[in-house]
Amino acid sequence: MENNSKMCGKQSLLFANPPYIIAGSSIAGKKEGEGPLGRYFDQVEEDPMFGGDTWEDAESRMMRRAADAAIEKAGLKKDDIRYMVGGDLLGQLIATSFGIMDLEIPLFGVYGACSTMGESIAIGSVLVDGGYGDKVMAITSSHFAGAEKQFRFPLAYGSQRPLATSWTVTGSGAVILDKDDNRKEELQEKEAPVCVKGVTVGRIVDYGVKDSMNMGACMAPSAYKTIAANLNDLGVKPEYYDKIITGDLGYIGKDILIDLLKQEGYDISKNYMDCGIEMFDKDTQDTHSGGSGCGCSAITLTSYVIPKLRRREWKRVLFVPTGALLSTVSFNEGNSVPGIAHGVMIEGM
Protein backbone atom coordinates (compact mmCIF):
# COMPACT_ATOMS: atom_id res chain seq x y z
CA MET A 1 0.00 0.00 0.00
CA GLU A 2 2.95 2.22 -0.84
CA ASN A 3 0.67 4.55 -2.78
CA ASN A 4 -1.28 5.73 0.21
CA SER A 5 1.74 6.35 2.34
CA LYS A 6 3.23 9.78 2.49
CA MET A 7 6.41 8.36 3.96
CA CYS A 8 9.27 8.07 1.55
CA GLY A 9 12.46 6.15 2.20
CA LYS A 10 14.03 6.40 5.62
CA GLN A 11 13.38 9.93 6.73
CA SER A 12 11.53 11.80 4.00
CA LEU A 13 7.91 12.43 3.30
CA LEU A 14 6.06 13.45 0.18
CA PHE A 15 2.81 15.32 0.54
CA ALA A 16 -0.37 13.99 -0.98
CA ASN A 17 -1.72 17.52 -1.23
CA PRO A 18 1.37 19.70 -1.44
CA PRO A 19 0.76 22.95 0.42
CA TYR A 20 1.17 26.14 -1.54
CA ILE A 21 3.42 28.95 -0.43
CA ILE A 22 1.04 31.81 -1.12
CA ALA A 23 3.20 34.60 0.30
CA GLY A 24 6.58 35.28 1.79
CA SER A 25 8.03 38.30 3.52
CA SER A 26 11.55 39.48 4.23
CA ILE A 27 12.62 42.15 6.71
CA ALA A 28 16.34 42.89 6.82
CA GLY A 29 18.82 45.04 8.66
CA LYS A 30 20.97 47.77 7.14
CA LYS A 31 24.07 45.66 6.49
CA GLU A 32 21.99 42.97 4.78
CA GLY A 33 20.32 45.69 2.75
CA GLU A 34 23.73 46.78 1.52
CA GLY A 35 24.59 43.23 0.47
CA PRO A 36 24.05 41.55 -2.91
CA LEU A 37 20.46 40.57 -2.04
CA GLY A 38 19.59 44.01 -0.65
CA ARG A 39 17.29 45.05 -3.49
CA TYR A 40 15.09 41.97 -3.14
CA PHE A 41 14.01 42.47 0.47
CA ASP A 42 10.54 43.77 1.29
CA GLN A 43 11.85 46.13 3.94
CA VAL A 44 15.33 47.22 4.94
CA GLU A 45 15.43 48.86 8.36
CA GLU A 46 18.22 51.38 8.96
CA ASP A 47 17.66 51.43 12.72
CA PRO A 48 19.34 48.40 14.33
CA MET A 49 16.94 48.75 17.29
CA PHE A 50 13.86 48.63 15.04
CA GLY A 51 12.42 51.37 17.24
CA GLY A 52 12.78 49.21 20.35
CA ASP A 53 14.72 49.53 23.58
CA THR A 54 16.81 46.37 23.64
CA TRP A 55 18.24 43.93 21.11
CA GLU A 56 15.62 41.39 22.13
CA ASP A 57 12.89 43.96 21.68
CA ALA A 58 14.37 44.89 18.32
CA GLU A 59 14.23 41.32 17.07
CA SER A 60 10.69 40.87 18.38
CA ARG A 61 9.54 43.95 16.49
CA MET A 62 11.31 42.75 13.36
CA MET A 63 9.54 39.41 13.56
CA ARG A 64 6.19 41.10 14.03
CA ARG A 65 6.85 43.13 10.92
CA ALA A 66 7.65 39.98 8.96
CA ALA A 67 4.41 38.38 10.11
CA ASP A 68 2.39 41.48 9.23
CA ALA A 69 4.06 41.80 5.83
CA ALA A 70 3.38 38.16 4.94
CA ILE A 71 -0.28 38.45 5.96
CA GLU A 72 -0.65 41.63 3.96
CA LYS A 73 1.06 40.22 0.86
CA ALA A 74 -1.23 37.22 0.97
CA GLY A 75 -4.21 39.55 1.09
CA LEU A 76 -5.35 38.05 4.36
CA LYS A 77 -6.25 39.22 7.84
CA LYS A 78 -4.51 37.92 10.92
CA ASP A 79 -7.60 35.95 11.91
CA ASP A 80 -7.29 33.95 8.72
CA ILE A 81 -4.09 32.31 9.94
CA ARG A 82 -4.95 29.07 11.69
CA TYR A 83 -1.56 28.35 13.26
CA MET A 84 1.93 29.75 13.38
CA VAL A 85 5.07 27.66 13.56
CA GLY A 86 8.13 29.63 14.47
CA GLY A 87 11.22 30.13 16.53
CA ASP A 88 14.43 32.10 16.92
CA LEU A 89 17.80 31.96 18.64
CA LEU A 90 17.27 34.08 21.72
CA GLY A 91 17.00 32.47 25.13
CA GLN A 92 13.73 30.59 25.29
CA LEU A 93 12.45 31.95 21.97
CA ILE A 94 12.25 35.55 23.19
CA ALA A 95 11.69 37.12 19.79
CA THR A 96 8.94 34.68 18.87
CA SER A 97 7.15 34.89 22.22
CA PHE A 98 7.17 38.64 22.51
CA GLY A 99 7.11 39.52 18.83
CA ILE A 100 3.98 37.75 17.74
CA MET A 101 2.13 37.61 21.05
CA ASP A 102 -0.28 40.37 20.07
CA LEU A 103 -1.28 38.60 16.88
CA GLU A 104 -3.12 36.06 19.02
CA ILE A 105 -2.55 33.26 16.55
CA PRO A 106 -2.11 29.75 18.01
CA LEU A 107 1.58 28.96 17.99
CA PHE A 108 3.93 26.02 17.76
CA GLY A 109 7.24 27.34 19.07
CA VAL A 110 10.16 25.39 17.63
CA TYR A 111 13.90 25.47 18.11
CA GLY A 112 16.18 24.26 15.35
CA ALA A 113 18.93 26.84 15.72
CA CYS A 114 19.52 28.31 12.25
CA SER A 115 17.60 25.45 10.62
CA THR A 116 14.38 26.81 12.13
CA MET A 117 12.90 27.98 8.82
CA GLY A 118 13.19 24.44 7.44
CA GLU A 119 11.66 22.94 10.55
CA SER A 120 8.83 25.48 10.64
CA ILE A 121 7.94 24.96 6.99
CA ALA A 122 8.14 21.19 7.44
CA ILE A 123 5.76 21.15 10.40
CA GLY A 124 3.50 23.76 8.82
CA SER A 125 3.29 21.74 5.62
CA VAL A 126 2.45 18.58 7.51
CA LEU A 127 -0.38 20.45 9.24
CA VAL A 128 -1.76 21.80 5.97
CA ASP A 129 -1.40 18.56 4.04
CA GLY A 130 -3.03 16.62 6.85
CA GLY A 131 -5.95 18.99 6.89
CA TYR A 132 -5.18 20.22 10.39
CA GLY A 133 -4.90 23.79 9.27
CA ASP A 134 -5.81 25.64 6.10
CA LYS A 135 -3.50 28.62 6.37
CA VAL A 136 -0.35 28.20 8.44
CA MET A 137 2.49 30.66 8.84
CA ALA A 138 6.11 29.58 9.24
CA ILE A 139 8.32 32.28 10.66
CA THR A 140 11.76 32.89 12.11
CA SER A 141 14.25 35.65 12.82
CA SER A 142 17.76 36.43 13.96
CA HIS A 143 19.53 39.64 14.95
CA PHE A 144 23.27 40.20 14.80
CA ALA A 145 23.55 42.08 18.08
CA GLY A 146 21.26 39.78 20.05
CA ALA A 147 23.11 36.70 18.83
CA GLU A 148 26.53 38.21 19.60
CA LYS A 149 25.36 39.13 23.08
CA GLN A 150 24.00 35.66 23.76
CA PHE A 151 26.60 33.44 22.12
CA ARG A 152 29.80 35.49 21.96
CA PHE A 153 30.93 38.83 23.36
CA PRO A 154 29.32 42.18 24.08
CA LEU A 155 29.43 44.27 20.93
CA ALA A 156 31.83 46.88 22.30
CA TYR A 157 34.38 44.28 23.37
CA GLY A 158 37.48 44.43 21.24
CA SER A 159 38.57 41.15 19.70
CA GLN A 160 39.62 39.68 16.41
CA ARG A 161 37.10 37.40 14.76
CA PRO A 162 38.70 34.32 13.21
CA LEU A 163 38.31 34.00 9.44
CA ALA A 164 36.05 30.96 9.89
CA THR A 165 33.38 32.95 11.75
CA SER A 166 30.16 33.94 10.11
CA TRP A 167 28.11 37.07 10.55
CA THR A 168 24.65 36.62 12.06
CA VAL A 169 22.08 38.07 9.70
CA THR A 170 19.66 40.63 11.04
CA GLY A 171 16.52 39.54 9.34
CA SER A 172 13.15 37.93 9.69
CA GLY A 173 11.24 35.94 7.11
CA ALA A 174 7.80 34.41 7.07
CA VAL A 175 5.87 32.28 4.61
CA ILE A 176 2.20 31.48 4.54
CA LEU A 177 1.28 27.95 3.58
CA ASP A 178 -2.17 27.30 2.20
CA LYS A 179 -3.98 24.19 1.07
CA ASP A 180 -4.83 26.00 -2.12
CA ASP A 181 -3.45 28.91 -4.07
CA ASN A 182 -6.57 30.88 -4.84
CA ARG A 183 -4.69 33.17 -7.13
CA LYS A 184 -3.70 30.19 -9.21
CA GLU A 185 -5.95 30.82 -12.19
CA GLU A 186 -5.20 34.46 -12.79
CA LEU A 187 -1.52 34.20 -12.02
CA GLN A 188 -0.70 31.01 -13.84
CA GLU A 189 0.41 32.88 -16.94
CA LYS A 190 2.63 35.34 -15.13
CA GLU A 191 3.73 33.54 -12.01
CA ALA A 192 4.09 29.90 -11.17
CA PRO A 193 2.34 28.78 -8.00
CA VAL A 194 4.93 27.44 -5.61
CA CYS A 195 4.38 24.45 -3.36
CA VAL A 196 6.15 22.32 -0.81
CA LYS A 197 6.44 18.88 -2.40
CA GLY A 198 8.10 17.08 0.45
CA VAL A 199 10.41 17.20 3.38
CA THR A 200 13.46 15.35 4.62
CA VAL A 201 13.64 15.72 8.37
CA GLY A 202 17.22 16.00 9.54
CA ARG A 203 19.03 14.02 12.14
CA ILE A 204 21.45 15.48 14.67
CA VAL A 205 24.93 14.88 13.35
CA ASP A 206 28.02 15.41 15.46
CA TYR A 207 31.49 15.04 13.99
CA GLY A 208 33.10 16.31 17.15
CA VAL A 209 33.99 19.88 16.21
CA LYS A 210 34.38 21.99 19.34
CA ASP A 211 35.13 25.26 17.60
CA SER A 212 32.12 27.53 17.97
CA MET A 213 33.91 30.05 15.76
CA ASN A 214 33.70 27.63 12.83
CA MET A 215 30.01 26.88 12.52
CA GLY A 216 30.27 25.91 8.86
CA ALA A 217 32.45 22.96 9.80
CA CYS A 218 30.07 22.04 12.64
CA MET A 219 27.02 22.00 10.37
CA ALA A 220 28.40 20.66 7.08
CA PRO A 221 28.12 16.98 8.14
CA SER A 222 24.43 17.41 9.01
CA ALA A 223 23.72 19.04 5.64
CA TYR A 224 25.62 16.22 3.97
CA LYS A 225 23.54 13.58 5.76
CA THR A 226 20.24 15.31 5.04
CA ILE A 227 20.97 15.92 1.36
CA ALA A 228 22.24 12.37 0.88
CA ALA A 229 19.16 11.04 2.67
CA ASN A 230 16.87 13.08 0.46
CA LEU A 231 18.54 11.90 -2.73
CA ASN A 232 18.57 8.29 -1.52
CA ASP A 233 14.98 8.35 -0.27
CA LEU A 234 13.70 9.73 -3.55
CA GLY A 235 16.14 7.76 -5.65
CA VAL A 236 17.22 10.81 -7.61
CA LYS A 237 20.47 12.47 -8.65
CA PRO A 238 21.47 15.99 -7.58
CA GLU A 239 20.53 17.23 -11.08
CA TYR A 240 16.90 16.55 -10.14
CA TYR A 241 17.04 19.93 -8.44
CA ASP A 242 17.80 23.20 -10.17
CA LYS A 243 19.41 24.31 -6.94
CA ILE A 244 20.40 22.67 -3.71
CA ILE A 245 20.41 25.54 -1.23
CA THR A 246 21.92 25.32 2.23
CA GLY A 247 21.25 27.88 4.93
CA ASP A 248 24.47 29.20 6.34
CA LEU A 249 27.42 26.90 5.79
CA GLY A 250 29.57 29.72 4.47
CA TYR A 251 32.69 29.29 2.40
CA ILE A 252 34.36 26.66 4.56
CA GLY A 253 31.20 24.63 5.09
CA LYS A 254 30.50 24.74 1.37
CA ASP A 255 33.82 23.15 0.49
CA ILE A 256 33.38 20.49 3.14
CA LEU A 257 29.81 19.67 2.09
CA ILE A 258 30.68 19.28 -1.58
CA ASP A 259 33.66 17.16 -0.62
CA LEU A 260 31.66 14.90 1.72
CA LEU A 261 28.81 14.37 -0.76
CA LYS A 262 31.33 13.36 -3.42
CA GLN A 263 32.17 10.41 -1.22
CA GLU A 264 28.57 9.23 -1.62
CA GLY A 265 28.84 9.65 -5.36
CA TYR A 266 26.85 12.87 -5.48
CA ASP A 267 28.35 15.89 -7.19
CA ILE A 268 26.41 19.01 -6.23
CA SER A 269 29.12 21.51 -7.13
CA LYS A 270 27.26 22.70 -10.23
CA ASN A 271 23.86 23.40 -8.74
CA TYR A 272 24.83 24.31 -5.19
CA MET A 273 24.11 27.58 -3.46
CA ASP A 274 24.49 28.74 0.14
CA CYS A 275 22.34 31.55 1.53
CA GLY A 276 25.16 32.67 3.82
CA ILE A 277 27.47 33.13 0.86
CA GLU A 278 24.83 34.99 -1.16
CA MET A 279 23.91 37.31 1.70
CA PHE A 280 27.07 39.41 1.94
CA ASP A 281 29.91 40.55 -0.25
CA LYS A 282 32.83 39.18 1.72
CA ASP A 283 35.36 41.50 0.11
CA THR A 284 33.64 44.72 1.06
CA GLN A 285 31.45 43.74 4.03
CA ASP A 286 34.05 42.04 6.22
CA THR A 287 31.83 39.10 7.01
CA HIS A 288 34.53 36.42 6.79
CA SER A 289 32.88 33.06 6.09
CA GLY A 290 29.44 34.48 5.22
CA GLY A 291 26.06 35.15 6.79
CA SER A 292 24.40 32.92 9.36
CA GLY A 293 21.42 32.83 11.68
CA CYS A 294 17.80 31.79 11.29
CA GLY A 295 17.09 34.92 9.31
CA CYS A 296 19.79 34.19 6.76
CA SER A 297 18.09 31.26 5.07
CA ALA A 298 14.61 32.63 5.76
CA ILE A 299 14.96 35.96 3.99
CA THR A 300 17.01 34.45 1.16
CA LEU A 301 14.17 31.98 0.61
CA THR A 302 11.41 34.56 0.66
CA SER A 303 13.17 37.33 -1.25
CA TYR A 304 15.24 35.42 -3.77
CA VAL A 305 14.47 31.70 -4.07
CA ILE A 306 10.67 31.75 -4.14
CA PRO A 307 10.54 34.62 -6.67
CA LYS A 308 12.93 32.64 -8.91
CA LEU A 309 10.51 29.72 -8.76
CA ARG A 310 7.56 32.01 -9.42
CA ARG A 311 9.28 33.43 -12.47
CA ARG A 312 9.95 29.85 -13.62
CA GLU A 313 13.69 30.47 -13.74
CA TRP A 314 13.98 27.46 -11.46
CA LYS A 315 11.58 24.58 -11.36
CA ARG A 316 12.59 22.69 -8.27
CA VAL A 317 14.90 23.36 -5.34
CA LEU A 318 15.99 21.56 -2.21
CA PHE A 319 16.11 24.14 0.57
CA VAL A 320 18.28 22.92 3.43
CA PRO A 321 18.60 25.36 6.34
CA THR A 322 21.41 24.28 8.62
CA GLY A 323 21.57 24.73 12.37
CA ALA A 324 24.44 24.49 14.83
CA LEU A 325 23.09 23.21 18.13
CA LEU A 326 25.30 25.46 20.18
CA SER A 327 24.64 26.51 23.71
CA THR A 328 27.18 28.44 25.74
CA VAL A 329 26.50 26.04 28.62
CA SER A 330 27.12 22.79 26.75
CA PHE A 331 30.08 24.42 25.02
CA ASN A 332 31.69 25.49 28.31
CA GLU A 333 31.09 22.01 29.67
CA GLY A 334 33.29 20.66 26.95
CA ASN A 335 30.71 19.38 24.48
CA SER A 336 31.11 19.65 20.76
CA VAL A 337 28.73 21.55 18.52
CA PRO A 338 26.35 19.16 16.73
CA GLY A 339 24.49 20.19 13.62
CA ILE A 340 21.03 19.63 12.20
CA ALA A 341 19.65 20.33 8.76
CA HIS A 342 16.16 19.95 7.38
CA GLY A 343 15.52 19.53 3.68
CA VAL A 344 12.43 21.14 2.14
CA MET A 345 11.56 20.34 -1.47
CA ILE A 346 10.01 23.40 -3.04
CA GLU A 347 8.61 23.39 -6.56
CA GLY A 348 7.12 25.80 -9.02
CA MET A 349 4.10 24.37 -10.80
Add this chain to the structure above:
Amino acid sequence: MDNNKKQVSAADVVKEQDKAKKAEKYNQYVKDKTPTHNKVLNFFNAYWVGGVICIIGQAFNNYYTSLGCNKDQASAYTALSLIFLSVLLTGLNIYPKLAKFAGAGTVVPITGFANSVAAPAVEFKKEGQVFGIGCKIFTIAGPVILYGVFSSWVLGVIYYILMKTGVI
Protein backbone atom coordinates in the same frame (compact mmCIF):
# COMPACT_ATOMS: atom_id res chain seq x y z
CA MET B 1 51.86 24.47 10.12
CA ASP B 2 51.32 21.11 11.75
CA ASN B 3 53.33 18.79 9.60
CA ASN B 4 53.34 15.87 12.00
CA LYS B 5 49.91 14.71 10.94
CA LYS B 6 49.28 13.73 7.38
CA GLN B 7 46.54 15.31 5.35
CA VAL B 8 43.12 13.81 5.97
CA SER B 9 40.74 13.53 3.03
CA ALA B 10 36.96 13.57 3.09
CA ALA B 11 37.06 9.90 2.13
CA ASP B 12 39.04 9.07 5.29
CA VAL B 13 36.42 10.86 7.37
CA VAL B 14 33.42 9.22 5.73
CA LYS B 15 34.94 5.72 5.83
CA GLU B 16 35.93 5.88 9.49
CA GLN B 17 33.32 4.07 11.59
CA ASP B 18 34.70 4.64 15.09
CA LYS B 19 33.08 7.79 16.46
CA ALA B 20 36.09 9.10 18.34
CA LYS B 21 38.46 8.46 15.47
CA LYS B 22 36.01 10.00 13.04
CA ALA B 23 35.86 13.14 15.17
CA GLU B 24 39.63 13.30 15.30
CA LYS B 25 39.96 12.87 11.55
CA TYR B 26 37.23 15.34 10.79
CA ASN B 27 38.80 17.96 13.05
CA GLN B 28 42.12 17.52 11.30
CA TYR B 29 40.36 17.74 7.92
CA VAL B 30 38.58 20.93 9.01
CA LYS B 31 41.83 22.42 10.24
CA ASP B 32 43.39 21.93 6.82
CA LYS B 33 40.38 23.58 5.18
CA THR B 34 40.12 26.59 7.48
CA PRO B 35 42.01 29.75 6.62
CA THR B 36 43.62 31.74 9.43
CA HIS B 37 44.72 35.31 9.84
CA ASN B 38 48.17 36.24 8.57
CA LYS B 39 50.29 35.75 11.70
CA VAL B 40 53.21 37.95 10.62
CA LEU B 41 50.90 40.85 9.84
CA ASN B 42 49.06 40.30 13.11
CA PHE B 43 52.30 40.29 15.10
CA PHE B 44 53.46 43.43 13.35
CA ASN B 45 50.24 45.37 13.99
CA ALA B 46 50.02 44.15 17.58
CA TYR B 47 53.63 45.21 18.14
CA TRP B 48 53.41 48.74 16.87
CA VAL B 49 49.92 49.56 18.19
CA GLY B 50 50.80 48.08 21.59
CA GLY B 51 54.00 50.11 21.47
CA VAL B 52 52.13 53.30 20.68
CA ILE B 53 49.81 52.70 23.65
CA CYS B 54 52.89 52.30 25.86
CA ILE B 55 54.39 55.50 24.47
CA ILE B 56 51.17 57.34 25.30
CA GLY B 57 51.40 55.86 28.80
CA GLN B 58 54.98 57.03 29.12
CA ALA B 59 53.99 60.51 27.96
CA PHE B 60 51.32 60.64 30.67
CA ASN B 61 53.88 59.41 33.18
CA ASN B 62 56.39 62.08 32.21
CA TYR B 63 53.71 64.75 32.36
CA TYR B 64 52.54 63.76 35.85
CA THR B 65 56.16 63.57 37.03
CA SER B 66 56.73 67.06 35.66
CA LEU B 67 53.77 68.23 37.74
CA GLY B 68 55.64 67.07 40.82
CA CYS B 69 54.16 63.61 41.42
CA ASN B 70 56.44 60.97 42.85
CA LYS B 71 56.94 57.68 41.00
CA ASP B 72 53.99 55.82 42.56
CA GLN B 73 51.59 58.70 42.15
CA ALA B 74 52.61 59.23 38.52
CA SER B 75 52.08 55.50 37.79
CA ALA B 76 48.64 55.54 39.35
CA TYR B 77 47.56 58.63 37.41
CA THR B 78 48.96 57.12 34.22
CA ALA B 79 46.91 53.95 34.68
CA LEU B 80 43.82 56.04 35.43
CA SER B 81 44.34 58.14 32.31
CA LEU B 82 44.74 55.09 30.06
CA ILE B 83 41.68 53.44 31.57
CA PHE B 84 39.68 56.61 31.02
CA LEU B 85 40.74 56.81 27.39
CA SER B 86 39.95 53.15 26.79
CA VAL B 87 36.50 53.36 28.36
CA LEU B 88 35.77 56.52 26.39
CA LEU B 89 36.83 54.85 23.14
CA THR B 90 34.76 51.78 24.06
CA GLY B 91 31.69 53.94 24.55
CA LEU B 92 32.31 55.63 21.21
CA ASN B 93 32.66 52.18 19.59
CA ILE B 94 36.20 53.00 18.44
CA TYR B 95 38.08 50.57 20.66
CA PRO B 96 36.62 47.38 19.10
CA LYS B 97 37.69 48.61 15.67
CA LEU B 98 41.19 49.26 16.98
CA ALA B 99 41.25 45.80 18.59
CA LYS B 100 40.14 44.13 15.39
CA PHE B 101 43.12 45.70 13.67
CA ALA B 102 45.75 45.31 16.38
CA GLY B 103 44.68 42.12 18.21
CA ALA B 104 46.86 41.45 21.24
CA GLY B 105 48.39 44.91 20.88
CA THR B 106 45.22 46.36 22.36
CA VAL B 107 44.23 43.42 24.56
CA VAL B 108 47.41 43.09 26.62
CA PRO B 109 47.83 46.70 27.91
CA ILE B 110 45.59 47.97 30.70
CA THR B 111 43.38 49.55 28.03
CA GLY B 112 42.27 46.08 26.95
CA PHE B 113 41.29 45.21 30.47
CA ALA B 114 39.30 48.42 30.77
CA ASN B 115 37.56 47.63 27.49
CA SER B 116 36.64 44.15 28.71
CA VAL B 117 34.91 45.68 31.75
CA ALA B 118 33.25 48.60 29.97
CA ALA B 119 31.86 46.54 27.08
CA PRO B 120 29.65 44.23 29.20
CA ALA B 121 28.55 47.24 31.24
CA VAL B 122 27.27 48.91 28.09
CA GLU B 123 25.73 45.71 26.75
CA PHE B 124 23.94 44.53 29.89
CA LYS B 125 22.78 47.93 31.15
CA LYS B 126 19.34 47.12 29.74
CA GLU B 127 19.02 44.18 32.12
CA GLY B 128 19.16 46.48 35.12
CA GLN B 129 21.67 48.00 37.53
CA VAL B 130 21.88 44.89 39.70
CA PHE B 131 21.28 41.85 37.49
CA GLY B 132 22.57 43.55 34.36
CA ILE B 133 25.59 45.70 35.10
CA GLY B 134 26.15 44.35 38.61
CA CYS B 135 26.17 40.67 37.75
CA LYS B 136 27.63 40.78 34.29
CA ILE B 137 30.21 43.57 34.28
CA PHE B 138 33.00 41.10 35.04
CA THR B 139 31.91 38.31 32.68
CA ILE B 140 35.08 38.75 30.65
CA ALA B 141 37.42 40.37 33.18
CA GLY B 142 36.26 38.25 36.13
CA PRO B 143 38.61 35.32 35.49
CA VAL B 144 41.56 37.72 35.16
CA ILE B 145 40.72 39.35 38.48
CA LEU B 146 40.05 36.08 40.31
CA TYR B 147 43.10 34.22 39.11
CA GLY B 148 45.24 37.34 39.23
CA VAL B 149 44.45 37.83 42.90
CA PHE B 150 44.78 34.11 43.59
CA SER B 151 48.17 33.74 41.90
CA SER B 152 49.53 36.80 43.69
CA TRP B 153 48.37 35.22 46.97
CA VAL B 154 50.18 31.96 46.07
CA LEU B 155 53.33 33.87 45.19
CA GLY B 156 52.99 35.82 48.43
CA VAL B 157 52.88 32.58 50.42
CA ILE B 158 55.95 31.25 48.58
CA TYR B 159 57.75 34.52 49.19
CA TYR B 160 56.83 34.37 52.89
CA ILE B 161 58.12 30.81 53.24
CA LEU B 162 61.36 31.62 51.43
CA MET B 163 61.81 34.67 53.64
CA LYS B 164 61.18 32.72 56.85
CA THR B 165 63.55 29.93 55.84
CA GLY B 166 66.22 32.49 55.09
CA VAL B 167 66.56 31.74 51.37
CA ILE B 168 65.84 35.36 50.50
